Amino acid sequence: MITANQITGLILAGGRAQRMGGIDKGLIPFHGKPLIEAAINRLKPQVSTILINANRSITKYSHYGYPVVMDETPDFSGPLAGFSVGLKHCKTPYLLTSPCDSPLLPTDLAEKMGAALEGNDLELVFASSQEDGGKIWSQPVFCLMRSNLQESLDVFLSKGDLKIDRWFTELRSGTVVFESPLAFANVNTPEELTALEKVSQ
Template sequence: MSLPLGVILAGGQATRMGGGDKGLRQVAGRPLLDHVIVRLAPQVGGIALNANGNPSRFAEYRLPVIADSLPDWPGPLAGVLAGMDWAAKQGADSVVSVAADTPFFPHDLVAQLQAAAGPSGLALAATREGGKLWRQPTFGLWPVALRDDLRAALIGGLRKVVLWTDQHGAGTAEFGTDPFDPFFNINTPEDIAVAEQIAGQA
């Protein structure tokens, strides 16, 4: 099975961190983006960064920087759509999304998403806690053939990822949470301290 392309979703406004780019905050001596790229690069055929505003702040990464194609911060699905459009231009069939503020996602994320994909080719990552399944909507496998459907849904006001993925029969790739939650994401300055502890185990 061929490797999909990868898109790192870094378009959020980071309001709980006081604004700015969460992906450039330091954990274990390196920016979050460094951790994310190191994990993602072996799993995909190429990487783009979804971010809005001046792309020059990411110049050192030498990655394509793609902005949301829809206005007014419509959420992570807009970044997914930007990644799907970019992947389509590269001739790829699919793109995998990961979040810039989640540095410890699984090393076999892509393989497990591909194995779990539903008939449409869609899959979301998930974990289970207390018997409840928690889907991770920013970690998914997205077939580029559905990009116009997603664009129409977003223009129509859809914002909740799982409402759209459920419509298309997305599969679920379930990951364990021992010894840590691989989808722990950094939203507050206090979360950085937690991430520093996880970094020693990841």
């Protein structure tokens, strides 16, 4: 069984947040506290330590007491750039990734994905959510991966490909379906933020 002390949590706060007017998403207030605090609080019990991937507001993010790691590829290359630097700094056998703008992420994320990874001898497991109508959506930025995938990812990125799901197809990967669509709700616009605050009183 994969336990919390074998997992490093990586919170992705490196994006540009263009739909939020370019402000730093992780620092937007949610119930009066920066969004990233909700992500940290949800992730902390599931992992041994946390890394924060950010490309600006470094001082503010470092106030949380965790290492802040910046992308090593230029131009906001998306989540895979964050994965890459996270793997480089990961000292545990597994890395669990989550974006900074999903404050209701599942409290059993690591447990369920760890069981699937180990039970099916996979290298990487990503989350999927099931909508009320039964439709399944993949949530590829929520991942549990073996920390020895650095080379595979760097080779993939060196080809100039940034598509997250294309990298998954090169690995022994699988998904775990979580039945609460709200668990992966993320905040891309001010309206979404207001709506999410209402449903998570």
